[in-house]
Amino acid sequence: MDPAAPHHVRVTCAPGLADYLEQELAELGFDAVDVRPTTVDIRASLHDAMRLNLHLRTAFNVLYLLDAFTCADPEELYARVEALPWEDWIAPDEYLSVVSSVDTPSITDWRFASLKVKDAVVDRVASVQGARPDSGPLRENFVLHLYWVGDRCELYLNTSGRKLSDRNYRKIPHKAPMQEALAAGVLAATGYDGGAPLVNPMCGSGTLAIEAALIATGRPPGLLRSNFGFMHHKAFDDAAWQQMRREAKKIRSKHAPAPIIASDIDEKAVLAARKNAETAGVHHYIDFHVCDFADTPLPDDPGIVLFNPEYGERLGKIAELEETYARMGDFLKQRCAGWTGYIFTGNLQLAKKVGLRASRRMEFHNARIECRLLKYELYAGTRRKPEADGA
Numbered sequence: 001m002d003p004a005a006p007h008h009v010r011v012t013c014a015p016g017l018a019d020y021l022e023q024e025l026a027e028l029g030f031d032a033v034d035v036r037p038t039t040v041d042i043r044a045s046l047h048d049a050m051r052l053n054l055h056l057r058t059a060f061n062v063l064y065l066l067d068a069f070t071c072a073d074p075e076e077l078y079a080r081v082e083a084l085p086w087e088d089w090i091a092p093d094e095y096l097s098v099v100s101s102v103d104t105p106s107i108t109d110w111r112f113a114s115l116k117v118k119d120a121v122v123d124r125v126a127s128v129q130g131a132r133p134d135s136g137p138l139r140e141n142f143v144l145h146l147y148w149v150g151d152r153c154e155l156y157l158n159t160s161g162r163k164l165s166d167r168n169y170r171k172i173p174h175k176a177p178m179q180e181a182l183a184a185g186v187l188a189a190t191g192y193d194g195g196a197p198l199v200n201p202m203c204g205s206g207t208l209a210i211e212a213a214l215i216a217t218g219r220p221p222g223l224l225r226s227n228f229g230f231m232h233h234k235a236f237d238d239a240a241w242q243q244m245r246r247e248a249k250k251i252r253s254k255h256a257p258a259p260i261i262a263s264d265i266d267e268k269a270v271l272a273a274r275k276n277a278e279t280a281g282v283h284h285y286i287d288f289h290v291c292d293f294a295d296t297p298l299p300d301d302p303g304i305v306l307f308n309p310e311y312g313e314r315l316g317k318i319a320e321l322e323e324t325y326a327r328m329g330d331f332l333k334q335r336c337a338g339w340t341g342y343i344f345t346g347n348l349q350l351a352k353k354v355g356l357r358a359s360r361r362m363e364f365h366n367a368r369i370e371c372r373l374l375k376y377e378l379y380a381g382t383r384r385k386p387e388a389d390g391a
């Protein structure tokens with residue numbers, strides 16, 4: 001394996017984020033070869049994979065293809081995997097974990113496919129080196145992904161290990177936190193670049209505000225993590241990685257970030273958000289307030305107001321929430337003329353209570369819930385229409 005040679009790489013993401021991921025990849029210099037709802041395929045080297053892990057905001061995992069082959073049954077899978085030179089890739093004192101996605105008639109339980117791959121790898125390393133790597137479910141070290149559809153198998157090294165959306169700053173999650181990669185995707189959908197103020201009432205544990213501050217200051221999110229899957233491959237070039245980190249630390253956005261305001265009615269939420277922002281190293285860029293959303297202070301220059309209210313799936317009661325959504329509409333109309341408003345919600349019936357006509361509705365998924373990011377252009381004369389929109 002030549003770490004500098006371009007290879008097939010699959011970058012995965014949450015449903016709804018592939019377009020934003022494709023855009024991010026293009027900005028980093030990688031053209032998409034294939035785009036699907038949760039994957040973008042590119043050509044990249046193992047060395048490039050380190051850079052992708054450092055910079056990508058909307059991705060889950062960066063998967064590097066190790067081998068692709070046809071395969072009829074678990075015995076053939078074992079033989080094909082065992083034939084690969086694992087002793088060149090994984091040390092006997094490493095820890096291996098295998099994840100499989102299987103849709104093939106000869107197997108009903110994906111865990112059996114994972115077991116076959118794991119056995120093949122550790123047997124091969126043991127036969128060549130006399131000791132076998134440990135294995136288990138933790139995705140902290142050497143992680144493999146098997147895709148087996150029909151008679152076609154693709155085996156990838158997961159160069160990320162743990163999902164990249166797990167940035168390592170959210171030590172205190174609070175209630176119903178938004179996944180970090182989703183927050184980055186939502187901000188990308190608003191066109192946020194730090195040039196104009198961002199106000200995030202109902203900030204909860206602060207994910208949107210923290211991701212905004214990372215974007216506004218140009219900080220690559222991977223700088224917050226000290227462990228990635230690629231570090232557990234024998235070809236890992238620590239000197240090149242440290243150099244990449246040093247270069248990434250020098251990146252700063254061209255403009256000083258415009259104000260970022262985050263507020264929540266729950267004091268504990270704001271405490272958690274502040275702590276999380278400190279962990280991410282961006283607390284200096286965010287103004288926190290404990291208040292009802294309607295009392296959130298707005299900077300003089302207009303920008304973006306972004307709400308992620310409860311939507312009745314996990315928190316909150318519907319009748320109370322109807323009133324909250326109606327009040328959000330009043331707030332946007334009465335206090336935010338000249339701003340662009342956004343509401344991210346998984347409940348379109350509640351969204352109708354906002355009473356403003358959305359100019360765009362962008363589809364996302366939060367875990368299994370289909371969500372919309374609703375955009376409201378708030379001109380000085382924006383008219384409130386009862387039950388105007390949301391569908």
Ligand SMILES: C[S@@+](CC[C@H](N)C(=O)[O-])C[C@H]1O[C@@H](n2cnc3c(N)ncnc32)[C@H](O)[C@@H]1O
Nearest residue numbers: 177178202203204205207264265266292293308
């Ligand atoms: C879905 S959570 C936001 C999650 C957040 N995006 C995150 O990543 O952690 C909604 C938040 O709205 C807050 N909230 C509910 N009613 C509010 C109100 N009237 N004014 C301000 N905040 C409110 C709750 O305390 C909760 O933290």
